[in-house]
Amino acid sequence: MTTPSQTVGPFFSHALPYERDWELVPEGHPGAITLTGRVLDGAGEPVPDALLELWLGFTGDRGALSREGGQVSGYGRCATAPDGTYRFRTARPPGPYLSLQIFARGLLRSLLTRVYLEDVPDPLLDGLEPERRATLVAAGSGDSYCFDVRLQGAEETVFIEF
Amino acid sequence: MTLTQHDIDQEIAARHAAYEQRLADGGPVEHQPRRDYAPYRSSMLRHPQQPPVTIDVGKDPELVELSSPAFGERDITEIDNDLTRQHDGEPIGERITVSGRLLDRDGRPVRGQLVEIWQANSAGRYAHQREQHDAPLDPNFTGVGRTLTDDDGHYRFTTVQPGPYPWRQHVNAWRPAHIHFSLFGTAFTQRLVTQMYFPSDPLFPYDPIIQSVTDDAARQRLVATYDHSLSVPEFSMGYHWDIVLDGPHATWIEEGR
Numbered sequence: 001m002t003t004p005s006q007t008v009g010p011f012f013s014h015a016l017p018y019e020r021d022w023e024l025v026p027e028g029h030p031g032a033i034t035l036t037g038r039v040l041d042g043a044g045e046p047v048p049d050a051l052l053e054l055w056l057g058f059t060g061d062r063g064a065l066s067r068e069g070g071q072v073s074g075y076g077r078c079a080t081a082p083d084g085t086y087r088f089r090t091a092r093p094p095g096p097y098l099s100l101q102i103f104a105r106g107l108l109r110s111l112l113t114r115v116y117l118e119d120v121p122d123p124l125l126d127g128l129e130p131e132r133r134a135t136l137v138a139a140g141s142g143d144s145y146c147f148d149v150r151l152q153g154a155e156e157t158v159f160i161e162f
Numbered sequence: 163m164t165l166t167q168h169d170i171d172q173e174i175a176a177r178h179a180a181y182e183q184r185l186a187d188g189g190p191v192e193h194q195p196r197r198d199y200a201p202y203r204s205s206m207l208r209h210p211q212q213p214p215v216t217i218d219v220g221k222d223p224e225l226v227e228l229s230s231p232a233f234g235e236r237d238i239t240e241i242d243n244d245l246t247r248q249h250d251g252e253p254i255g256e257r258i259t260v261s262g263r264l265l266d267r268d269g270r271p272v273r274g275q276l277v278e279i280w281q282a283n284s285a286g287r288y289a290h291q292r293e294q295h296d297a298p299l300d301p302n303f304t305g306v307g308r309t310l311t312d313d314d315g316h317y318r319f320t321t322v323q324p325g326p327y328p329w330r331q332h333v334n335a336w337r338p339a340h341i342h343f344s345l346f347g348t349a350f351t352q353r354l355v356t357q358m359y360f361p362s363d364p365l366f367p368y369d370p371i372i373q374s375v376t377d378d379a380a381r382q383r384l385v386a387t388y389d390h391s392l393s394v395p396e397f398s399m400g401y402h403w404d405i406v407l408d409g410p411h412a413t414w415i416e417e418g419r
Contacts, residue, residue: 002193002267002408003383004375006357007202009342011288015280015306016344042207055350057226065237065276065308075231099226099350106204108195108374110355112214112227123221132212151208161214162227162351162409 005110008103010049013079017051020067021077024054024090029071033143035115036087039080039102042152046084050104052149053077054115056093096120097136102149111159115147124160132158165203165332167368173201174373181376193380194408201370203331227350233276233310243309245281245321253303255284255322257398260358260386263315264345265406271315272407278344279307279319286325286339295327320398326365338365338372345405352407359385360401 008016025032035054039047054076061070078086090098097114116125119137128136135157138145150157177199181192197209219225241247246257260279264272282288282305285297289304307319324339340357347353359372363385366372375381383406392400 001380001383001406003354003356003405004194004380005354006195006342006371006374006384007204008344008355009357011282011290011293012280012342013292014288014290014304015342016278042211045207047208053353055226055231057229059232063236064231064233068236073231093226095226097226101350101353103355104208106202106206106208108197108199108202108205108209108371110353111197111210112351124215124217127215152211156210156212158212159210159214160217160227162217162219162349 005108007105007108008051010105012051012103013049017077017079018065022086022088023067024056024060024073024076024088025062025071027089029089029091031092032089033092033117033145034087034089035098035138035145035147036085037147037149038084039086039104039149040084040151044153046080046082047104047151048080048082048084050080050084050086050102051077052080052086053101053103054088054090055099055101056091057099058094092117096122100147100149102151104151107151111151112161113149113157113159115145117145128158131155167332167334170201170332170335170370171368174367174370177201178373178376191380192377195374195376199370199374202374205374230275230346230348230350230352232274233346235310237276238308238310243307243317243319245303245305245307245319247320248304249302251302253283253300253322255300255303257320258323259318259320259392259394259398259400260341260403261316261318261392261400262386262403262405264311264317265315265404266347266352267406267409271313272311272347273313273315275311275346275348277309277311277317279321279341281305281321281324281341282327282339284322284325286327294330297325297327323360323399326363331370336365336368338363338369343405345407347407347409349409352409354405354407356405357384358403361385361388
């Protein structure tokens with residue numbers, strides 16, 4: 001019998017964030033990309049107390065928390081700023097997307113979504129209406145991408161379950 | 163209009179009755195809270211209105227979400243799991259030992275995975291900048307811990323009993339004492355953040371956050387048990403709490419082995 005989820009609450013920012021948590025790769029790493037965006041609520045207001053986690057699908061050689069050792073970690077974390085923004089510096093994922101998990105005060109269970117760097121043929125994307133599909137594709141190209149997370153409303157981000 | 167505890171109590175009761183009716187109509191047991199739970203007001207603008215899209219793992223066994231970050235000894239220090247030893251002096255409060263196992267849905271231990279906790283101090287105050295409660299801070303208590311599970315999935319923390327605290331959602335709103343837990347499984351889909359509560363807390367009926375788990379048995383799984391064998395003589399009171407991670411509903415790992 002599984003343990004129920006509870007909200008991360010408002011008081012995680014002295015506990016879960018850690019130094020260089022948003023840097024999956026060090027500055028200047030060849031091929032690094034930055035992923036930035038905002039988390040918005042159903043009224044379009046920024047969510048200043050969300051925590052985002054990025055997962056590339058491999059652990060890598062760089063400490064996930066310590067950031068010691070090698071060059072690439074597959075895991076990162078970023079708490080949103082007062083204006084709802086977040087940022088990651090990461091390697092490109094092996095496949096078309098990065099996995100993104102969202103926690104926030106007010107969210108009783110975390111949300112899982114995908115950040116596609118390009119709009120490509122894909123089992124998930126191909127099953128979505130165009131407007132919904134667009135919520136999963138990051139804007140930008142080259143080494144800089146932007147992906148907003150809309151928790152609710154007209155342009156609500158597609159969230160997934162397994 | 164001022165929102166009172168009575169208002170919230172009525173909403174909680176209505177949600178509970180609605181769940182009981184769904185069960186009576188043949189609906190499934192709901193082990194998880196619904197993200198849309200209005201008695202917890204912060205959920206109202208922060209829950210998706212569209213249902214999540216279900217991913218068919220059978221189509222692609224190597225999905226990113228079916229693996230999970232691994233953590234190692236270099237990621238933590240030896241005293242990270244002892245919240246009473248992180249400062250020069252001892253924190254005020256009743257020392258407690260909290261221990262249990264991290265398991266998957268089939269009862270298998272989740273080994274070597276990261277467990278993070280955070281909590282209020284014994285006066286019910288978080289060492290957090292945005293905390294508004296005027297209970298005293300404790301210079302010897304940050305209230306943050308980490309550990310890795312052992313080969314049997316065991317974790318163990320030494321800390322102090324957190325206090326309950328007011329949180330202003332409605333008049334006289336109080337959170338039952340709790341410890342926040344953050345957990346990783348073997349798949350990113352198993353990621354869990356939750357809260358552990360203490361036995362027989364009189365605040366349970368009034369708290370919309372624990373009551374968001376409308377299934378009585380599921381809600382009880384958020385409550386630790388007092389375990390005398392975990393109490394350390396002349397030192398701490400022992401609490402036992404096992405955590406079971408949900409998983410993909412049909413994982414290729416189970417099918418393939």
